[in-house]
Amino acid sequence: MNNRANIDLDGAGHGAREVDASNTPRAVACGLGWFSIALGLAELLAPRAVSRAAGLDSGPALVRLYGLRELACGIGILTSDKIAPFLWARVAGDALDIGTIVAQSNTVDRQDRTRAFGAVVNVLGVTALDVYAARGIREERSNDVTPPLHDYSSRTGFSRPADAMRGVARADFEAPRDMRTPEALRAWTLPKCTDE
Amino acid sequence: MKALRWHGKEDIRYDTVPDPEIEEPRDAIIKMTSCAICGSDLHLFDGFMPGMKSGDIMGHEFMGEVVEVGSGNSELKVGDRIVVPFTIICGECDQCKRGNFSVCERSNRNKDAADKVFGHTTAGLFGYSHLTGGYPGGQAEYVRIPFADKTHVKIPDGLTDEQVLFLGDIFPTGWQAAVQCDIEPHDTVAIWGAGPVGQMAIRSAVLLGAKQVISIDCVPERLAMARAGGAVTIDFKEESVVERLKDLTNGKGPEKCIDAVGMESHATRSVDAMYDRVKQAVMLETDRPHVLREMIYVCRPGGTLSVPGVYGGLIDKIPFGASMNKGLTWRMGQTHVNRWTDDLLRRIQEGQIDPSFVITHTVSLEEGPGMYKTFRDKEDGCIKVVLKP
Numbered sequence: 001m002n003n004r005a006n007i008d009l010d011g012a013g014h015g016a017r018e019v020d021a022s023n024t025p026r027a028v029a030c031g032l033g034w035f036s037i038a039l040g041l042a043e044l045l046a047p048r049a050v051s052r053a054a055g056l057d058s059g060p061a062l063v064r065l066y067g068l069r070e071l072a073c074g075i076g077i078l079t080s081d082k083i084a085p086f087l088w089a090r091v092a093g094d095a096l097d098i099g100t101i102v103a104q105s106n107t108v109d110r111q112d113r114t115r116a117f118g119a120v121v122n123v124l125g126v127t128a129l130d131v132y133a134a135r136g137i138r139e140e141r142s143n144d145v146t147p148p149l150h151d152y153s154s155r156t157g158f159s160r161p162a163d164a165m166r167g168v169a170r171a172d173f174e175a176p177r178d179m180r181t182p183e184a185l186r187a188w189t190l191p192k193c194t195d196e
Numbered sequence: 197m198k199a200l201r202w203h204g205k206e207d208i209r210y211d212t213v214p215d216p217e218i219e220e221p222r223d224a225i226i227k228m229t230s231c232a233i234c235g236s237d238l239h240l241f242d243g244f245m246p247g248m249k250s251g252d253i254m255g256h257e258f259m260g261e262v263v264e265v266g267s268g269n270s271e272l273k274v275g276d277r278i279v280v281p282f283t284i285i286c287g288e289c290d291q292c293k294r295g296n297f298s299v300c301e302r303s304n305r306n307k308d309a310a311d312k313v314f315g316h317t318t319a320g321l322f323g324y325s326h327l328t329g330g331y332p333g334g335q336a337e338y339v340r341i342p343f344a345d346k347t348h349v350k351i352p353d354g355l356t357d358e359q360v361l362f363l364g365d366i367f368p369t370g371w372q373a374a375v376q377c378d379i380e381p382h383d384t385v386a387i388w389g390a391g392p393v394g395q396m397a398i399r400s401a402v403l404l405g406a407k408q409v410i411s412i413d414c415v416p417e418r419l420a421m422a423r424a425g426g427a428v429t430i431d432f433k434e435e436s437v438v439e440r441l442k443d444l445t446n447g448k449g450p451e452k453c454i455d456a457v458g459m460e461s462h463a464t465r466s467v468d469a470m471y472d473r474v475k476q477a478v479m480l481e482t483d484r485p486h487v488l489r490e491m492i493y494v495c496r497p498g499g500t501l502s503v504p505g506v507y508g509g510l511i512d513k514i515p516f517g518a519s520m521n522k523g524l525t526w527r528m529g530q531t532h533v534n535r536w537t538d539d540l541l542r543r544i545q546e547g548q549i550d551p552s553f554v555i556t557h558t559v560s561l562e563e564g565p566g567m568y569k570t571f572r573d574k575e576d577g578c579i580k581v582v583l584k585p
Binding site: 149150151152153154155156157158159162163165166167168169170173175176178179180181187 | 294295375376378381395399400402403404405406417418420421423424425426498500525527535539543547548549550551553554556576577579
């Protein structure tokens with residue numbers, strides 16, 4: 001996968017520049033989007049393994065539900081015009097995850113307690129990123145449209161205005177037979193060279 | 197001599213290499229006077245095309261002055277000024293005789309490898325991997341031209357390099373893309389991609405009489421240049437391509453669609469584009485065919501899809517059922533450059549069109565490596581880069 005962060009996350013098409021894949025809220029949001037998708041797939045496809053890793057004592061159904069939630073957030077972040085709501089949804093989901101881990105972790109087994117603690121720490125770290133990205137996107141959003149860097153609006157390439165050149169080649173160019181629709185397949189109800 | 201060489205993904209270097217020599221009687225050696233970076237070079241730059249080896253000389257858009265001619269070449273002489281088509285042609289095989297120069301049966305000296313990958317070989321190309329013959333490319337001070345008695349376009353006096361350089365690739369490529377549509381005067385032609393080939397396709401479609409030409413892209417500079425060429429534009433980051441095309445065609449869709457984007461399509465909001473990225477990341481898909489899917493969907497039933505955009509390997513989830521049931525015609529392929537160049541050269545000489553409009557950056561060959569990234573990332577309003585020795 002190439003490294004260009006060419007997903008314009010605000011969807012407003014601001015400017016011609018592509019997103020700099022470094023320390024910006026948008027870049028973090030992009031990463032969180034892909035993280036959501038990866039985590040969502042893991043929770044959907046391997047719920048028991050995810051439960052064990054988090055030290056949870058719960059069935060697969062709940063983890064799969066959380067997986068659907070993660071996928072929805074990830075797809076929303078990566079494809080939506082307005083991504084802030086999906087980032088805040090992730091923050092709410094993080095709170096739910098922490099609550100679930102606290103409520104349903106296996107406190108009897110020492111290893112599970114350690115895993116649960118580690119899971120909570122991880123979720124808190126991701127929560128910090130979610131909040132950073134959500135707040136940063138909101139602050140960066142602006143009504144100013146970045147103008148294009150260069151003005152190519154006069155570069156017709158033609159000797160006359162484009163409309164005056166329309167059809168000029170029809171007078172002296174015939175498409176070769178192997179690039180023409182066969183006569184028998186042409187629209188036989190439509191007279192030639194007329195508008196609809 | 198100096199040349200731009202590929203050393204891996206995103207690694208192009210300005211190296212010193214041995215001068216080329218005459219190897220076959222039909223060869224010629226030219227001293228390059230101008231060359232360009234093509235959009236399809238970016239597929240090599242990004243590591244999407246197989247068959248490249250470290251040290252391969254890049255470049256297939258170039259021209260120059262003949263400085264040496266092989267003993268079996270009676271068509272060229274020292275001092276001739278030629279544009280070199282990116283496809284190498286023998287002029288004698290069955291395909292060349294039919295005018296299908298981009299699938300010449302003899303010019304690919306690694307025919308066996310191409311037969312395995314594609315079923316049958318296509319023409320040898322300059323600077324475009326060992327699958328196409330492993331020929332050194334034209335981003336170099338001197339270039340050997342195999343089958344040079346056929347693989348050339350002679351340029352008369354009175355025309356600048358900038359006016360004719362693109363006769364070797366992007367101008368005939370855009371022209372063929374439009375010709376493949378078999379344009380009628382009542383047609384709407386929708387063109388995905390407003391890069392150099394898309395820009396040439398727009399102007400070709402206008403010259404061939406399309407009632408309406410629509411250009412789809414997201415870079416403001418490219419859209420502005422497209423409008424200058426007579427196109428109505430759609431910025432796919434601002435609005436739905438499908439809905440806007442319906443608005444522009446009374447709900448029926450364009451009759452003709454051109455894919456001037458190819459394998460590295462990067463529509464940003466669609467689920468299928470995300471799907472392609474994920475599959476490509478895990479190497480289950482080599483190309484990203486978002487544009488093909490969209491064209492199939494929006495094209496008017498009975499319409500034509502023209503594909504000059506380069507694809508290299510495998511694509512996934514193509515709505516072929518929609519294409520079949522709508523009775524779409526597909527025409528595609530690399531450009532049969534020499535089929536069109538006499539006519540296009542005449543149009544340039546008569547002043548109908550000056551392809552130099554598309555040049556936005558001219559730098560030295562030494563600065564070429566840095567321009568690959570500039571061109572790919574569309575920085576500084578870059579649309580087309582010309583390199584001078």
